[in-house]
Amino acid sequence: MPRIEHVAVTPVAFRDPPLLNAAGVHEPWCLRSIIEVTIEGGITGLGETYGDDGIRRCLEAAAPALVGLDVTDLAGLERAAQAACAATTIPAKESSSRTGQDMLVARVFGAFEVAATDALARHLNLPVASLLGGQVRDSIPFAAYLFYKFERHRFDPSIPADPWGEALTPEGVVEQARRMVALHGFRSLKLKAGVLEPEAEVEALLALRAAFPDAPLRIDPNCAWHVHTALKLLPKMLPVLEYLEDPVPGITPMAAVQAACPIPLATNMCVVAWAHLAPAIRQDAVRVILSDHHYWGGLRASRELARICAVWGLGLSMHSNSHLGISLAAMAHLAAATPNLTYDCDTHYPWLDDDLIEGGKLPITDGALRVPPGPGLGVTLDRAKLAAMHADWQRCGIRKRDDGTEMRKYQPDWQDKRPRW
Numbered sequence: 001m002p003r004i005e006h007v008a009v010t011p012v013a014f015r016d017p018p019l020l021n022a023a024g025v026h027e028p029w030c031l032r033s034i035i036e037v038t039i040e041g042g043i044t045g046l047g048e049t050y051g052d053d054g055i056r057r058c059l060e061a062a063a064p065a066l067v068g069l070d071v072t073d074l075a076g077l078e079r080a081a082q083a084a085c086a087a088t089t090i091p092a093k094e095s096s097s098r099t100g101q102d103m104l105v106a107r108v109f110g111a112f113e114v115a116a117t118d119a120l121a122r123h124l125n126l127p128v129a130s131l132l133g134g135q136v137r138d139s140i141p142f143a144a145y146l147f148y149k150f151e152r153h154r155f156d157p158s159i160p161a162d163p164w165g166e167a168l169t170p171e172g173v174v175e176q177a178r179r180m181v182a183l184h185g186f187r188s189l190k191l192k193a194g195v196l197e198p199e200a201e202v203e204a205l206l207a208l209r210a211a212f213p214d215a216p217l218r219i220d221p222n223c224a225w226h227v228h229t230a231l232k233l234l235p236k237m238l239p240v241l242e243y244l245e246d247p248v249p250g251i252t253p254m255a256a257v258q259a260a261c262p263i264p265l266a267t268n269m270c271v272v273a274w275a276h277l278a279p280a281i282r283q284d285a286v287r288v289i290l291s292d293h294h295y296w297g298g299l300r301a302s303r304e305l306a307r308i309c310a311v312w313g314l315g316l317s318m319h320s321n322s323h324l325g326i327s328l329a330a331m332a333h334l335a336a337a338t339p340n341l342t343y344d345c346d347t348h349y350p351w352l353d354d355d356l357i358e359g360g361k362l363p364i365t366d367g368a369l370r371v372p373p374g375p376g377l378g379v380t381l382d383r384a385k386l387a388a389m390h391a392d393w394q395r396c397g398i399r400k401r402d403d404g405t406e407m408r409k410y411q412p413d414w415q416d417k418r419p420r421w
């Protein structure tokens with residue numbers, strides 16, 4: 001198979017609305033890293049991952065070591081990722097609290113694995129889904145991802161208010177849901193919680209149920225609740241939820257809630273690496289895994305995770321962070337090749353203004369994205385937009401996502417406290 005001839009890592013920034021969560025509020029810019037792996041014959045495969053400085057420096061350190069590897073040599077890619085992460089010092093305050101060394105390697109390797117798989121699939125003139133075991137569906141259902149939000153980034157007057165407006169009340173959340181459903185036809189609704197008093201958030205959930213009687217609903221407080229709070233709120237939430245996502249921090253507290261809860265608990269927080277699976281399954285802590293190829297180690301690792309979920313009778317869906325179309329295309333091909341995808345996937349994509357792929361944003365209609373037709377991931381970089389988003393990265397001044405510091409601009413004594421309630 002062709003060898004890798006060149007690897008480029010380009011940091012980019014794009015506008016992000018002031019979305020609230022348990023960690024604070026989104027900054028005006030979101031950072032991502034764009035990966036290009038060019039193989040003999042001139043074909044280039046694409047990947048996209050986190051853009052914080054720590055991971056970016058690991059990606060840049062690994063890139064030259066990939067040159068000369070056969071594009072199918074995933075073991076070689078992984079060794080290069082391991083060596084680069086070991087050689088790169090990431091100051092503690094720059095690394096995410098949930099990013100141990102193995103997880104950092106999985107993130108770095110995963111980004112290259114997607115780009116190498118895209119290159120190989122293009123070389124073979126096949127869609128990426130074909131290399132992941134074959135396509136079992138050609139349309140991927142997504143959920144509307146609803147956020148409490150401020151009207152605008154108040155501390156950056158150069159940024160105009162976005163079209164979504166403020167959402168800090170049940171009425172505001174319902175209005176946001178109506179707009180998102182009108183734009184994209186979503187069937188399922190997810191409310192990002194952990195922002196207001198839990199009772200107020202459950203009120204918003206009930207308002208969503210009243211406005212959307214048939215929509216599968218989820219709420220995700222990102223571990224902001226104590227076990228006793230989650231248990232107290234269960235009777236109100238149970239009749240309306242399809243699953244409850246990460247109400248409390250840690251496997252053992254999640255198990256305590258799950259034991260009292262007839263509906264599944266879902267997580268993208270307490271099971272985020274292979275080592276977490278055995279204790280979580282042993283304790284019956286969660287019944288749905290929200291997988292994410294960006295941190296599980298790429299597309300093939302995510303297929304392996306899906307198999308484990310099927311074996312153990314766990315539900316499976318997909319987590320998302322703010323992202324661009326390369327990640328969305330990768331999620332779509334992975335979802336297309338995953339038979340046991342049991343819930344509509346998450347995506348932040350509707351919050352994105354503009355994409356850096358040719359043709360602009362991928363269309364989500366009737367609550368679903370058609371898998372971009374191959375070869376490869378089926379998306380191509382728009383070079384002018386890549387250059388513009390790189391220039392935005394150069395000037396935006398943000399080098400690590402920090403929702404807490406952004407939140408303290410609005411509320412100086414605000415602290416990230418989990419559980420808070």
Ligand SMILES: O=C([O-])C(=O)C[C@H](O)[C@@H](O)C(=O)[O-]
Pocket residue numbers: 019020021022192220222268319320321322346348
């Ligand atoms: O499901 C989740 O936990 C997420 O999507 C995490 C994200 O960081 C979300 O809270 C956000 O974008 O604010």
Ligand SMILES: [Mg+2]
Pocket residue numbers: 220222245246267268269319
């Ligand atoms: Mg979550």
